[in-house]
Amino acid sequence: DAGVIQSPRHEVTEMGQEVTLRCKPISGHNSLFWYRQTMMRGLELLIYFNNNVPIDDSGMPEDRFSAKMPNASFSTLKIQPSEPRDSAVYFCASSTLGGTEAFFGQGTRLTVV
Amino acid sequence: AQSVTQPDIHITVSEGASLELRCNYSYGATPYLFWYVQSPGQGLQLLLKYFSGDTLVQGIKGFEAEFKRSQSSFNLRKPSVHWSDAAEYFCAVAPGSSNTGKLIFGQGTTLQVKP
Numbered sequence: 001d002a003g004v005i006q007s008p009r010h011e012v013t014e015m016g017q018e019v020t021l022r023c024k025p026i027s028g029h030n031s032l033f034w035y036r037q038t039m040m041r042g043l044e045l046l047i048y049f050n051n052n053v054p055i056d057d058s059g060m061p062e063d064r065f066s067a068k069m070p071n072a073s074f075s076t077l078k079i080q081p082s083e084p085r086d087s088a089v090y091f092c093a094s095s096t097l098g099g100t101e102a103f104f105g106q107g108t109r110l111t112v113v
Numbered sequence: 114a115q116s117v118t119q120p121d122i123h124i125t126v127s128e129g130a131s132l133e134l135r136c137n138y139s140y141g142a143t144p145y146l147f148w149y150v151q152s153p154g155q156g157l158q159l160l161l162k163y164f165s166g167d168t169l170v171q172g173i174k175g176f177e178a179e180f181k182r183s184q185s186s187f188n189l190r191k192p193s194v195h196w197s198d199a200a201e202y203f204c205a206v207a208p209g210s211s212n213t214g215k216l217i218f219g220q221g222t223t224l225q226v227k228p
């Protein structure tokens with residue numbers, strides 16, 4: 001299994017631009033999680049889905065952030081418009097419902113200039 | 114509110130020395146506890162987890178951790194550190210078995226290994 005696949009690995013964009021981060025979970029996993037890692041706040045959960053349905057988006061920082069999971073094998077995290085303070089590493093993770101472990105992707109390092 | 118505290122931001126040990134990374138949690142019920150490792154530029158890899166039963170759990174790469182309910186701790190240990198263990202280590206708690214990916218992380222401890 002290729003594991004959780006995130007793209008792109010690195011993204012540099014200008015303030016005000018739209019950014020879309022992508023995630024392909026492990027096949028057969030039905031829970032998907034988006035995390036953000038910053039120096040100031042550490043690792044924090046943004047949103048998670050069970051069976052493609054958003055369950056808890058209380059960690060999404062602002063309305064500029066949105067996430068979708070149109071099918072079991074794909075999810076996106078979009079920031080529009082982006083701001084320099086959104087610069088961070090964004091991780092996607094997946095697990096089975098009731099599973100004992102979440103598997104993390106390699107992350108997308110986002111830099112907003 | 115649930116929280117995880119890793120008191121040590123940075124630890125340096127000599128190669129071959131023993132290691133203990135501290136983790137304290139705050140959670141009302143019996144927590145599901147995890148230790149993850151993150152190498153530079155990489156994602157998080159699970160080292161070990163505790164759900165119930167034996168309070169001493171073994172993980173990958175020679176790591177172990179001990180759950181102590183009375184101290185609300187879940188410290189990570191390794192008897193002999195290798196240079197390749199240099200990384201950042203995260204303790205995390207999940208609220209239950211239904212979503213073990215819904216994690217609250219500590220701030221992390223960066224481990225440096227001296228030759």
